[in-house]
Amino acid sequence: MNYRHAFHAGNHADVLKHVALLALCDALRAKPAACFALDTHAGRGLYQLDADAALRTGEAEGGVARLAGARDPGIARYLDAVAACRAAHGPQAYPGSPWLLAHALREQDRIACCELQPEEAAALKEVFRNDPRVAVHARDGYAAMKALLPPRAGEVRFARGLVLIDPPYEAQLEEFDTAIAALRDGLSRWPQATYALWYPIKLRRSLQPFYRTAAALDAKSVLAIELLVRPDDSPLRMNGSGLLILNAPWQFDTQFAPTMRAMRGALEEPAGGDARIEWLRAPA
Template sequence: MNYRHAFHAGNHADVLKHIVQLALLDAFKRKDSPFFVLDTHGGRGRYLLASEESRKTLEIEDGVMRLMAQPSLPEVVERYLKAVQADNPVGALLAYPGSPLLTAQSLRAQDRMAACELQPDEAAALKALFAHDARVGVHEGDGYQLLRALLPPKVNGSKIGRGLVLIDPPYEVQDAEYPRILTALSETLARWPQATCAVWFPIKQRRTILHFLRKATALPVKSALTIEFLVRPDESPLRLNGSGMLILNAPFQFDRTVGPALPALRKHLGEAGASTRLDWLKTPV
């Protein structure tokens, strides 16, 4: 596998993904009972913006940095920006926190996270990042396979009833990735039926993801919600035109929580023809 997220950290896809991720975590924190997060493709956890990879693409300049320059944004977007800033000196943006670090920032003493990473050097960086955080377990290996050992989650022998499974693979070969995701979702729901599952997916041409969304919606879940942001029309299959998040078993009224972010993203990050979509593919009962 050749994918390195350092080239893309903080871009428009990360913005959407991490706004949704943090909103999900905040929903769990409305109750005192513990929750568990499984991040199947954790990466290295933190990305230095002075790195060769980041400086080569400068994708962050058209992503989170544009939002940082805005005087006023919806609360759900401001929440995300504060989380990014919390990993940086005041008034500076030197690093971008990946999904495991954003989760760790949100955990309470009673909550737990397991982060998986297949690439040895990225896994080593992730282990070093959380070496002194007893709430976080880092596992080197294939996150799809490791979920069998990690679910249902337990702490001191007691099961944790609530939580999130975040699936954000590199999609190096998209046709091969979607069947693996569907298998992982099926296994997750069989082992932990009440889990909220969040899947990030790229959009080059939207019609190519419809089969996956139909298959995922047919799984035994109470609800299925898609949140999508296209920075430009999906006319070219050769570039990342946008991305989306599929949320299975979404928290109550989650669409109302995250919905205000979408017009702001279209306004500040979108090009001509940008669009957003917020659809219940399976409406909560």
């Protein structure tokens, strides 16, 4: 595996994923009972946007940098989290999803983060070496779903929680099959959890088989949220990305819709973009 997220930290895909992740965490926090979060492809947890990798691509300039001054509450929630990360780790720091989970969740909650690449896993362990809520596993995230779900802490079983699956898609369309199989297995082990699968969008029409298969999963609901920053007509670049959300929180679609519109307005390029929230299977 050659993928390194440091080249892409803070780009438009990160913005969508991380704004939505915080919204899902806030939904979990709405009830007092402890919850559990699993991040299957966690990366190193913390990035520096002035490091060589980030400067080489400059992708954050088309992502988080374009959101300054945004008034939407969902985006403001995200920018506050980025500001908290920078207060702790320097003015060019950018939080990965494990950092955001730890920032958003509570003392009674528990988080497991998986990363297969040894260097990235070592950096992730360093980020959380003083946080007893967070367990870092240097292992394959898909395999970890079988081992860690349903989650327990001693004799305590967690009734509520979130599984974030954010693979690198180095195998491109083949990764969708692997991810769907992982979702199917995860639902059989922990059916009441919310699952969020991130995916890239090049040609949207190529994703039709994925949408059909996802809609047939044994979940209470299947929601797709997608943000494109340019037209969906180039297979040579990532034009946008989406999150497939299984068992989405109540009214998540209507509550998140204004934030989707605000992100599109801030991030789309002159040729135009798109934002959509669509139930592939609506809740009963």
